[in-house]
Amino acid sequence: MxxxxxxxxxxxxxxxxxxxxxxxxxxxxxxxxxxxxxxxxxxxxxxxxxxxxxxxxxxxxxxxxxxxxxxxxxxxxxxxxxxxxxxxxxxxxxxxxxxxxxxxxxxxxxxxxxxxxxxxxxxxxxxxxxxxxxxxxxxxxxxxxxxxxxxxxxxxxxxxxxxxxxxxxxxxxxxxxxxxxxxxxxxxxxxxxxxxxxxxxxxxxxxxxxxxxxxxxxxxxxxxxxxxxxxxxxxxxxxxxxxxxxxxxxxxxxxxxxxxxxxxxxxxxxxxxxxxxxxxVALYEKMKLRMLNGAHSTLAYLGHLRHHETVADVMQDAELAALVAEVMREAAGTLPLPAADLAGYAKRLQARFRNPALHHRTAQIAMDGSQKLPQRLLAPIAEAQAAGRPWAAMGRGVAGWIAYLLARDGTVEDPLAGQLRAAAAAGPETILSLRAVFGDLADARWFTDAILAEVARLRD
Missing domain, CATH: 3.40.50.720 (NAD(P)-binding Rossmann-like Domain)
Known part of the structure; x- marks a missing residue:
């Protein structure tokens, strides 16, 4: 019926x-x-x-x-x-x-x-x-x-x-x-x-x-x-x-x-x-964008590179699960909320990511990266740098996106697919020069040098 x-x-x-x-x-x-x-x-x-x-x-x-x-x-x-x-x-x-x-x-x-x-x-x-x-x-x-x-x-x-x-x-x-x-x-x-x-x-x-x-x-x-x-x-x-x-x-x-x-x-x-x-709602919104969505994007790109099909699969990878936790810790450092509340939120997020019954595909999360990264990872990275706080784990998420583009020859579902395809053909430096994605970070050597080094490590 x-x-x-x-x-x-x-x-x-x-x-x-x-x-x-x-x-x-x-x-x-x-x-x-x-x-x-x-x-x-x-x-x-x-x-x-x-x-x-x-x-x-x-x-x-x-x-x-x-x-x-x-x-x-x-x-x-x-x-x-x-x-x-x-x-x-x-x-x-x-x-x-x-x-x-x-x-x-x-x-x-x-x-x-x-x-x-x-x-x-x-x-x-x-x-x-x-x-x-x-x-x-x-x-x-x-x-x-x-x-x-x-x-x-x-x-x-x-x-x-x-x-x-x-x-x-x-x-x-x-x-x-x-x-x-x-x-x-x-x-x-x-x-x-x-x-x-x-x-x-x-x-x-x-x-x-x-x-x-x-x-x-x-x-x-x-x-x-x-x-x-x-x-x-x-x-x-x-x-x-x-x-x-x-x-x-x-x-x-x-x-x-x-x-x-x-x-x-x-x-x-x-x-x-x-x-x-x-x-x-600004604080609630920023907390979710940076801790949940930023970690989601990170695990999607790096999980895809390791051939993990779902979020739960990624969380079974000890190295990537630890990276997800570190992304959340770094993102929490950019939020003006009590550390205990943010730590509890991070634990709840990780438990949700481990849900074995929820087949949330990394390929689905990986779509439209050019639109997602600025608020999920790039903004908190810039704020962390300005405050002298760590951001290496969030940077690995950005490098993961670039490595993902290079691995797919720029063939991704994204509003900037044409620009990404051309940039990927020219190399990671050209991707990082896309101001439509990176804004002023495209000119920041502290950022571009660190991301390029991480991209090289991921591709090795």
Missing amino acids: RLSPRTLAETRNAARPAYDRARVTPGIVHLGLGNFHRAHQAVYVDDCLGATPDWGIRGVSLRRPDMRDALAPQSGLYTLAIRDGEGTRARIIGAVLDVLVATEAGGGVLAALCDPAIRIVSLTVTEKGYCRDGAGDLAVEHPAVAADLATPESPGSVPGLLVEALRRRRAAGVAPFTVLSCDNLPDNGATLARIVAQFARQRDAGLADWIAAEVAFPGSMVDRIVPATGDGDLAEIAALTGVEDAWPVVTEPFCQWVIEDRFPAGRPDLASAGVEFVDD
Whole structure:
């Protein structure tokens, strides 16, 4: 049987939605509907729908129709499988009502964004979805941005979609939605606000001023390890639940969401579902980016070079496990938080990385390195150097990325793939000269000499 509202009652060994799904109406549009959102934000929303059924989610796939094609016959239902060393626990999530595809003509994305019932637009579009240049500002020469500025009423980029939808709502006298970034970016709310404002100003200064005055962009920090779904996962979950799910999602027990509480248009009671609302998420965000994500990138590149397929495999390699712990210690030294709290956080992270039931592939983490390294490793390295603190372990992560590029001849999934391919062909010095990645560090001999020496050691 295929998972659907009709077969929902036939599922076994799986918790089902504890609310009447027929009463659920949309209040959120989510851009970038993928595994992470379905294992994280959608689960929190699902926990709120019994009390407030007007907060259902309309998902948007920005590029491909795969997710829509998988979930449409299931009316948006999917299985969340939580795995640890004790086994797998399944739950059916009903928060996603439908999926739209932004690249399809007449796909209805702008209509959905302009619906007065939509009060939050959330995003998990990865770093590259923000269309930023090396300085972190809007890349006006980005092909998608340039196309949207030329034909602004049929946008395809994230900034273009948001600005056109807000323009239409303003023209119709409809209150703006809150824009909630859930991506791993420093100051993600402020970063998105800046990108949107810069795009809007390219179109209409008055619109840009209205967005700055009326639209809230709260910051957030999200944390849950969510690997890609494999064929083995589909078979295991079907055997467990007794129904076929075209695209279940697998994750770990741990889940965290910290949000700056600025929602002028309202929000679900996410606090009752475990969300932490704070005045400033910057420290939480920086702690995760540097300790979790920085260690993740390090183990991905070095683990790949040692032919380790998953994070758990890397953590069975004593030398790399010790390196991961040292990266976390060095990163913690750049954070103004109590040492005991950071040491406890590091221990919890390492235990999560060792979860043998979570097949988080190093190849998945290795994608888009040019967008990830600046905040995960390069910023803490620069701060550690300035403070006279050690950074050699974090430097090994950077060297691991360069060695990874050289080993793959630059053939990687990355927004800068063309530049990386050409730089890798010329050698590690040329990679280090890429200011779009390294910024001022490209000119710092204390940094480049140490990284080149480590790259040579790794390649030996």
